[in-house]
Amino acid sequence: MQTKPSAPVLPNYVFQWKTGADPKTSAAINKFFNSTPIRVLKDRICDIGRRMWQREYTDGNGGNMTIRVGDNLFLTTQTLISKGFMTPDTIALVDGEGRQLAGKYKRTSECLTHLAIYRNQPAARATCHAHPVHATAFAVANLQPPTGMIPEAEVFLGQIGLAPYHTPGTQELAQAVGQAAVNHNSILMINHGVITWGEHIEDAYWKMENTEAYCKTIHIAATLRAGFSAITARQVRDLIALRKTLGMNDPRETLPDARLLDNTAFLKRLPK
Numbered sequence: 723m724q725t726k727p728s729a730p731v732l733p734n735y736v737f738q739w740k741t742g743a744d745p746k747t748s749a750a751i752n753k754f755f756n757s758t759p760i761r762v763l764k765d766r767i768c769d770i771g772r773r774m775w776q777r778e779y780t781d782g783n784g785g786n787m788t789i790r791v792g793d794n795l796f797l798t799t800q801t802l803i804s805k806g807f808m809t810p811d812t813i814a815l816v817d818g819e820g821r822q823l824a825g826k827y828k829r830t831s832e833c834l835t836h837l838a839i840y841r842n843q844p845a846a847r848a849t850c851h852a853h854p855v856h857a858t859a860f861a862v863a864n865l866q867p868p869t870g871m872i873p874e875a876e877v878f879l880g881q882i883g884l885a886p887y888h889t890p891g892t893q894e895l896a897q898a899v900g901q902a903a904v905n906h907n908s909i910l911m912i913n914h915g916v917i918t919w920g921e922h923i924e925d926a927y928w929k930m931e932n933t934e935a936y937c938k939t940i941h942i943a944a945t946l947r948a949g950f951s952a953i954t955a956r957q958v959r960d961l962i963a964l965r966k967t968l969g970m971n972d973p974r975e976t977l978p979d980a981r982l983l984d985n986t987a988f989l990k991r992l993p994k
């Protein structure tokens with residue numbers, strides 16, 4: 723007799739904490755910072771750093787990551803370190819203002835940008851920043867990628883956002899990215915790189931992979947000089963509905979068809 727296959731068990735990387743129970747004293751903070759669940763997250767940050775470096779998403783000391791681990795507690799990568807060769811002892815703990823609470827190395831100055839995402843977007847539990855070549859090329863061209871080209875991008879990225887250029891590590895950049903994160907989970911930082919957020923660090927990193935793969939595909943399609951063939955607005959709506967079932971809102975859902983799938987600005991910028 724055949725037995726019914728059991729439902730697949732998906733890994734749950736979401737970090738849960740008790741609201742109102744952040745450790746306060748330095749002894750309690752250190753105990754928390756060195757606890758097993760936090761150690762697991764530090765290992766995951768190092769693992770994703772290696773994957774980003776191997777895929778050439780970061781160069782030199784570029785890129786950084788954070789994970790929300792409390793009401794006002796965030797793990798962050800340190801400053802001036804290659805993301806390919808991090809060890810768990812290089813990860814730092816900061817509060818929502820970026821003040822370092824634990825960790826023996828100085829936190830990245832770019833964590834202020836990440837913290838602005840959490841302030842503006844309560845669904846964000848982790849953030850990932852890198853300079854992958856194709857997506858950064860769109861950021862350098864100040865060119866918002868088109869929509870309606872690939873279902874996976876519609877479902878997992880929605881419309882990729884843009885944040886205006888400001889000096890890295892400044893409050894101005896933090897504010898611009900924080901605002902863009904209200905409606906976008908992948909944001910091109912003009913003349914800089916890409917920042918993504920997700921429900922856990924693996925999710926934020928996947929959105930980085932999705933963004934770079936999408937921009938690379940659009941770039942190659944543009945070089946074919948055969949034009950672009952988009953799916954219909956109706957089909958985009960079906961994908962937005964699917965996106966919602968996965969817990970991701972899409973501000974485009976209220977737009978009329980003509981504005982939902984309008985790539986005029988992108989197509990106008992392509993050389994004839």
Ligand SMILES: [Zn+2]
Nearest residue numbers: 784785890915
């Ligand atoms: Zn950067």
